Amino acid sequence: MTTLLQRASQDWRDIGGLDTAEEIVHQPAMWRELAAGLAAEQARVAAFLGACLDDPRQRVILTGAGSSAYAGEIIADELNAAWPAQVRAVATTTLLTHPELYLEADAPTLLVSFARSGNSPESTAAVSLLRDLVPGARFLNITCNAAGQLAQQGANDAATCNLLMPASSCDRGFAMTSSFTCMLLAALSVLGREPQLDKLEQLAALAEQALQTWVAPLAALGAQPVSRVVYLGSGPLEALAKEAALKILELTGGRVLAVANSPLGFRHGPKAMLDAETLVVLFRSAKPLARKYEHDLLLELRRDQVAGRCLTVGFGVDGGEATDIAIAAPASSAAALTDAWLAPLWLLMAQQYALHQSALLQLRPDNPFTGGTVNRVVQGVTIYRHDEF
Incomplete structure (x- = not known):
């Protein structure tokens, strides 16, 4: 009998969680498949981007909704620091309501859209918005679904480049897991300044190790009732904390409340x-300075004993603890990967715990909202024209 994350595969099927369990576990394979796909697409994407990232006037907006927005938030600052271009993350759900704060008609703009299905109404509306307000805007669609509206509307458009993720990364389960990590890593790979594909293999090897060594302790941790979870992360890992918090909110149908913050901000x-x-989970940064602040907060929380449990996620031993x-x-592996690159690795912990x-x-993890109040592809959104108000 096949065992998956400490439970028989048939048991996952019986409780309605097999898709999600499989999609968590297959991520290292997806990252390797992604690397092969990006190698084949490298020249085409590079030709589309040209020298735009070297232009200080260039605006790059990383966009999406929900988890897709957090993917942009995790990587935005690292990309912004690497290029003369101005790179920022703005969710479609913000862009549509306040376009005048983020768009300039005379600024060359590249909209990078993250979309699992490409059928969310905000995804296609954001593209239409830029077409209306920013003449000459261009579009890089990072999506898991070739048949989605986002990919289809840009299929024959010279101003659009569709970058498709491995087909199996288009999660069948409700929660974004492998779709999220593949899209994030694809963006880091194609928008980074230096060749990055070797990092995907490195990260996949680390993920295989993590999936092997974490499976038992996370199953034990997940078997303990909890009413609240706090995820904490520094720098790019604060956005990872948002995604981790969303995972447990989604998969528990909101019955476990979760929040995200930075270690320094949490005191305020x-x-x-x-x-x-309350369970507190701290994602350790790759940056020694950030780890000093994280370590201080961890000592404070454990000393105060105001939380049920405080856990850390990261590499080995830090500060003697x-x-x-x-x-x-190996130290070389840790040093070569930044917090933005390591975020998908640490997310494996949060995905398993939420499952x-x-x-x-006793929910059905592949669809915790059987009443349809929350849906895999958001519904009920009316798109209003920006020029009618």
Whole structure:
């Protein structure tokens, strides 16, 4: 009998969680497939981008909704620091309501859209908005679905480049898992200044190690009831914390409340939410300076004993203290990968934990919202024209 994340595959099927479990576990394979696909597409994408990122006037907007927006947030600052171009993350859900704050008609603009299905109404509306307001705008669609509206509307458009993810990354389950990490890594790979494809193999090897060593402790942790979860991360990992919090909100149908913050920001009010039924998870940064601040907060939380449990996720040992959910890696491996690149690796922890919590609550993880109040592809959105108000 096949075992998957400490549970028989048939058991996952019986409780309605097999798709999500498989999609978490197959991510290293997806990243390797992604690397092969990007190698084949490298010349085409490079020709489309040209020298735009070397232009200080160039605006690059990383956009999406929900998890797709967080993918942009994780990588935006690293890309902005690497290029003369101005790179920022703006969710479609913000762009549509306040376009005048983010768009300039005379600024060359590249809209990078992250979309699992490409059928969310905000995704296609954001493209239409830029076509109306920014003459000459160009579009890079990073999507998992070749048949989606986003990919289809740009298929024969010289101003659009569709970059398709491995077909199996278009998650069948409700929550974005492999779609999220593939799209994030694709953007880092094609928009980074230096060749990056070797990092995908490096990360896939680390992920295989993590999936092997974390499976038992995470299953045990996920079997313990909890009412609140706090995810903390520094720099790009704060956006990772948002995605981790969203995963448990989604897979538990909102029955486990989750928030995200930075370690330094958490003291400024949000710390008040801690109680004996709260789990705090701190994603350790790759930056030594950030880890100093993280370590101080961790010591404070454990000393105050105001949370039920405080855990850390990262590499090995830091500051003389062992990391709770850890993987071993050569120093060269850790140093070569930034926080933005490591985010998909640490996310494997949060995805598994959310899945186990969903099972504990006797929900169906592949579709926790059987009443249809929340949907895999968002519904019920009316798009209003920007020029009517």
